[in-house]
Amino acid sequence: KVWGPVWTTYGRDECRAFAAAMGPERFGGVDYHHYAMGEESLSTRAALDLTPVWGEEVREVRADLRSLGLPERVNVDEFNLSWRSGDGTAEDDGGFVSPASDELVNGRFFTAVNTVFIASVAGHVMRAGGTAMPYATQNRALGVMVQNDYDGDTAHHPPSGGEQQPDSSPMPAFWGIAAWAGA
16 A cells, blocks of 8 residues: 655645545545744744644545545644744744854744644644644754754753753654653
8 A cells, every 4th residue: 555645845736636546446545844934033922823734634635535435544644833944034033043053943843832833733634633743853953852963952042041951852842742642
C-alpha cells in the first residue's frame, strides 16, 4: 500500500488525484505537509487563528476518499509554526537576532506559543479523523527535542537569560504533543 502524495503544502485536488490513481489495491492513505508560515511571518494571533484549517483539510480529504470508495486515512506528517526558523518574524512579535547566524529567528519556537500551536493543530486533525506528526525530532529551532546548533541554540533566545538547555531535552513543541499523550 502506498501513502502520498506528500506535497509540501496542502492541495485537495492533488490529494484526490493521487488517491484515485492508486485505487483500492494500492491506496494506503493521503499524506501531506502543512506549515502556518515560512515565506513571511504571521502574527501570533493570525497563526493561532489558522489552526482549525488543518481539521477542515482532513475533513475535505476524508470526504473525497469516501466518494472514491477508499479508506478514509489522512496523515499530516509535517506541520509546525513555520517551515524555517528565519521566516522574518519581527522582534516585537517574538523574533530575535541569533548571534551564531546573525539572522532574525522566529523565537516563538522557544516559547509556549509553539506548544499551543502544536497542541491545537494536532487536536483539530485528530478531531477530524486524521493523524498528525509534527516536524521534527531534532531540527534546531523547529525541533521537538533541543538541538543546540546555530539558530536552534536555546541560550540565544533572549528570555533564556543565556542559559542553554541540554541537547535532546524537550522543546515547547514536545509539550504540545504531550498534551495529547497524557503527559
